[in-house]
Amino acid sequence: MIDLNFLRNNPQLIQKAALDKNIDININHILEIDKKYKELSISVQKLREERNVLTEKIKRDPKQFDRKGAQSLKQKLEKEEKALSAVWEELKIELLKIPNVPAVNTPIGPNSKFDKEIRRWGKIPKFDFPIKNHIEIGKNLDILDFVAGAKVSGFRGYYLKNEGALLHWAVLNFAFAKMISHGFTPMVPPTLIHEFVLVGSGHFPFGKRDIYQIANPGKLESGEEIKNPIYLGGTSEPALLAYFADKILTEKELPIKICALTQCYRSEVGDYGKDVKGLYRIHEFTKVEQVVICRNDLKESEKLHQEMQSISEEILQELDLSYHVVQNSTGDMGAGKYKMFDIETWMPARNNYGETHSNSNLTDWQARRLNMKFKDRKGIVNYCYTLNNTVIASPRILIAILENYQKADGSVLIPKILQKYLNIEKITPSK
RNA sequence: GGAGGGAUCGCAUAGUGGUCGAGUGCGUACGCUUGGAAAGCGUAUAUGUCCGAAAGGAUAUCGGGGGUUCGAAUCCCCCUCCCUCCGCCA
16 A cells, blocks of 8 residues: 555656556546545535534534434435545555555566576586486485375375475474574464455455465355455465554564464466476465564665575575575566565576575555554654565475485485484485 | 353453543653652553644544444444353364
């Protein structure tokens, strides 16, 4: 959500942001609705004032009760109030689509091809034998089963087994412990969440079809009515943020740093043809996420954004995986984002980097939707700023681990930092 | 799943049609007091919107939505959530 006054004063800026971000809004149309809304709200307020004065009079002197006059005023007010709430509903739909204005140095372009590489880390490994992709590796080592996965869960289903299952939890536990060592508060948030949570985070109304809806409005087979839909979170970020919804925090409490390790669910309906094989694009995965809530101070938020970035990079470095960092272009960054960096980790069988992390600064865009504020030292109430970043998502990161750590004999070494979690140094095919 | 009870200002509570945006206690902030602290005393302690240069004023909000009424925290209906007892259960 955007500040209404900012919208009124900077319509061109927002129209340009929408254009750059591929969001279909017409600012002039929105301003027209807004004008209507403002006029109506002033007239409603005046009518209410009239009513209150009249009510006061009746209270003081009930004998002077002008029933007819009072009733007609009431009717007039009711009519205007209805019109006002209708206009507000109309305006709200538009306001929820208004994007955040991206940082000035953001690469402008319609999609990820316009992302800008910032830096590279690590050596891209050279292999003196024909390499396998993670699907073959997983099958040979008996740690991955897509056939059974599809049978039991459908398209994009999978099983991890043996060392595959251990490696999954090892990398997640390692990442979770890392966050705690960096002072983040661990949480276990709900993954079943209400609509307002997803509207608040900005995943709605844009990405509605990417989210699984558990309870559909309408009727169950039993005939029972379902009133409020429930959704399966695609990330823990919305539930972590919504913990602070409708709160006024104190400046002392900030910045709030929290993390969670949760199962994540994504319908991927828009991506039927994409990455159809393997662990890259799946409906269900597990992720450690970091979320920071801070003051409405752009410099401070940029600093925290960098801190979050370096934690994620530290994890990849300790896993000794080669990666590069890109700054996302306007068309690739989502409506609410002010600035966004992705980390793409080297995946040998793709002979390319694959996205594994996404780090975003949303300034006050989410906080406005979630009504998340703080009181500063002067006692002034402001909206907070919010940031979020992937710490690690598995099993996607297993693609990089399995493919980068594979050996000629078909075995896969376990990254040093993870060995203590599995009590083994490598996975061998002889089973 | 069955039966009953509840949701009020950070917390606890008072409040059954106008005197209630809302009392009291705790907490918090500031001041007085003190060698310093505690206690004590005093003052303050919501948020949104609108009008206004400001001072200030208006308006809305007592879980959410709708209704009755000139007027609703208070009465009625629906929803959500919480609690107690019974049943089931990792």
